[in-house]
Amino acid sequence: VQLVESGGGLVQAGGSLRLSCTNSARTFSAYAMGWFRQAPGKERQFVAAVAYDGGSIRYADSVKGRFTISRDHAKSTVYLQMSSLKPEDTAVYYCAVGGTTSTLNYWGQGTRVTVSS
DSSP, X not given: OOEEEEOOXXXXXXXXEEEEEEEOOTTGGGSEEEEEEEOTTSOOEEEEEXXXXXXXXXXXXXXXXXXXXXXXXXXXEEEEEEOSOOGGGOEEEEEEEESSTTOEEEEOOOEEEXXXX
């Protein structure tokens, strides 16, 4: 399995970004996908996850109403649409894969998001 993230960058507070993660595994549709983030000096934290069939979605309280996770099976890609970004959203964002939305245990290399105030 190879996870390749893209879409990070620098954005002003209140702005939007869309992260993408392509999963090279031919069994993409069989696994849950999600996003984590790690801010400087802090532990990695859960952001959002979507079940293999899109039927179950979870969000961290800190991003509910602002971030949207989705997946495109045809492109083997999961997205994280981030809106109303805040400086505290600044972090390296990691794509993750696993059996369920609660067992995401394999991560990509990450993409950096910086939100300026």
